[in-house]
Amino acid sequence: MLEAFIQKKLWHFTLDFQVQINNEILVLWGPSGAGKTTILHCLAGLVKPSSGLIRLNKQVLYSSEDKIHLSPQDRNVGYLFQDYALFPHMTVRQNVMYGLRSKKTFQSNINPVEILNSFGVGHLTDRYPRQLSGGEKQRVALARALAVQPKLLLLDEPFSALDKSTKESLRQEVKKLHRQWQIPFILVTHDEADTHYLGDRIISLNKGQPCQVVGKAN
Template identity: 50%
Template structure:
């Protein structure tokens, strides 16, 4: 269970967030500049809210009242960046193993082989990111994140650079993946089409409060 309630003051508006996510997919929909990525970065620990709290399971990740702000590496969160953030000088194999620490070599190889097979990228293990298609890069990014066994997966516009046909296929794969891992997913997009991925869909809404421009996300009917 992910509980998020915070306020973050940005240059052009005040972002107010109030979300509750169980083992389901939550999609945040809104135009560029509406604060979608900021929501993810605050949850992941890359940015700090001005007020509020973020709780994942029994762990408090951030609390302004308790003065808690766990660093990102202690939060147990997987993050898929918009451009996938693969290391171009590393092979697929080494990209996936990059975040795996303190595991015996034999166990590491076992986990690697399992994740390569799960994502159907075993044959790509010795290739470099420049040799991969958009869909293959996404699978590698997902594999690299999920091999660390996160308690929450954040996806920042993961399908934005793909054509419609590929987006449809990868939407299906994300749904299937969620069914296998059974952890909360939070995905942000500016495509209404991708909202169908969500068990819950929240849309960006702009309003005013005491003369300030407020941006918040409200649940769609």
């Protein structure tokens, strides 16, 4: 379970985010500049909230009251960045291994090829990101994010750079991954189709404030 009750003061508004979710897909939907990505950064430990609490499976990741702010490496949170953040000078295999080695509890028995095979990109292990299509980059980035066996997966605009057919295929893959992993997913999008296909719960944001909270979307 993820519990988050945080505030973050930004220059143009104060972000106020509250949620309790189990193994659901929560979609944060709204226009650019609404605070969606800032929420992901706070949950991942990339940005420190101004106040509040973040707890994942009873582990406190952040508490302003107790002065706790765990580093991203200690949070057991996977993150799929909007631009996938693959290192251009590293092969596909090296990108996945980097994700594993950056985790303090590195598991040397994890085979990156097996992980990539499970995403259908095992044949690309020796290629560089510039040699991959948009869909292939996303699958590699997902493999890297899930290789660390996270307890929470954050996805920032995961389909924004994809063509329509690839986007529809990968929406289905994300849904399938969620059923397999049974952990909370939080997905940021401004696309209404993504929102209603994927969201078990939807929070619509406007200038850091939830303007609508919707239950089961499908």
